[in-house]
Amino acid sequence: MSHKPEQxxxxxxNEALAESALRAGIHAYFGYPITPQSEILEYLTEHxxxxxxxxxxxxxxxxxxxxxxxxxxxxxxxxxxxxxxxISLMQEGLSYMACAEIPCLVVNVNRGGPGLGTxxxxxxxxxxxxxxxxxxxxxxxxxxxxxxxEMADFVFEGFRLAEKYRNPxxxxxxGALGQMMEKVILPPAGSLPHPEKPWATVGKPxxxxxNILTSLHIESEKMEKVNHRLQEKYTAxxxxxxxxxxxxxxxxxxxxxxxxxxxxxxxAMELAREKGIRAGVLRPITxxxxxxxxxxxxxxxxxxxxxVELNSGQMIEDVKLAVNGRRPVHFKxxxxxxxxxxxxxxxxxxxxxxxxxxxxx
Numbered sequence: 001m002s003h004k005p006e007q008x009x010x011x012x013x014n015e016a017l018a019e020s021a022l023r024a025g026i027h028a029y030f031g032y033p034i035t036p037q038s039e040i041l042e043y044l045t046e047h048x049x050x051x052x053x054x055x056x057x058x059x060x061x062x063x064x065x066x067x068x069x070x071x072x073x074x075x076x077x078x079x080x081x082x083x084x085x086x087i088s089l090m091q092e093g094l095s096y097m098a099c100a101e102i103p104c105l106v107v108n109v110n111r112g113g114p115g116l117g118t119x120x121x122x123x124x125x126x127x128x129x130x131x132x133x134x135x136x137x138x139x140x141x142x143x144x145x146x147x148x149x150e151m152a153d154f155v156f157e158g159f160r161l162a163e164k165y166r167n168p169x170x171x172x173x174x175g176a177l178g179q180m181m182e183k184v185i186l187p188p189a190g191s192l193p194h195p196e197k198p199w200a201t202v203g204k205p206x207x208x209x210x211n212i213l214t215s216l217h218i219e220s221e222k223m224e225k226v227n228h229r230l231q232e233k234y235t236a237x238x239x240x241x242x243x244x245x246x247x248x249x250x251x252x253x254x255x256x257x258x259x260x261x262x263x264x265x266x267x268a269m270e271l272a273r274e275k276g277i278r279a280g281v282l283r284p285i286t287x288x289x290x291x292x293x294x295x296x297x298x299x300x301x302x303x304x305x306x307x308v309e310l311n312s313g314q315m316i317e318d319v320k321l322a323v324n325g326r327r328p329v330h331f332k333x334x335x336x337x338x339x340x341x342x343x344x345x346x347x348x349x350x351x352x353x354x355x356x357x358x359x360x361x
Contacts, residue, residue, distance in 0.1 A: 037109035065093030075200030081107035095134035099215035103162035112337035120337025121175035251280025268345035
């Protein structure tokens, strides 16, 4: 029996993500409300039962991530979500899960900080997401959507990567994408297979040893072996680096931005080209692994690189490492939950071009 193709629906980003999680076959969601991601918990609470999903509002974010640890360790496909300060409370548990190699999906609908900050969108959590965030030498798989469609799609991709590499996966989005409404085609329910998880703690049959999932290794030699194994995994993860490029082949100014900022930069690129300035945009889709080779290759074609972020400059460090001093790398950002405009980016592009022309006179 053939199924009718899914029709586009107008959905809020948070709700599209939540519906996609149910269609991905999550067994459980544990979370705690915080603006601007509370709709994820609310939507799952309303609709989870019909999919057979356990949805529980924990007493705190600390409790939620440890419930994720337990359910994920038992082989469940599990997810949590929060926003900035709530994610900070989850860092210890995420470090535990990375070491114990328990897959899960964590969603951060980023708001302005530091501290409690504002409920408006920002990108100040880049360091937290991509550099580990918690203690120890570990990494998260980090995906950065730039549309409501990708808010839905990256749930499936996040679980696929998390389960393939036995590692927590992270969707780093922001309050604007979480709250905006766009047309979205949702992935079909049941289309993401559940892989075998022979490592899960589901009871001990006679034919194997006990499964023990822990991050505690008192002996230094054993802890070092665990770390070496994890680093080998992170090296293998580099093959999963993804990006999207817009008119970078002839760009004299290369814009590098992710998420919401990348959409703004696409409009700024169009405005620049209308004025005769050849601008292009490279958008990292995976923030870890970072698409360093793609950034370096695109920068070779340009005279200048401009990094645009809704923070004080965080991804710029990875861009500079990728460019490796071969081109000047500039920065334009806004903070405090203020969204930068295409016109502001255009003004920075024009300033860079004018300054470059003066240098060459």
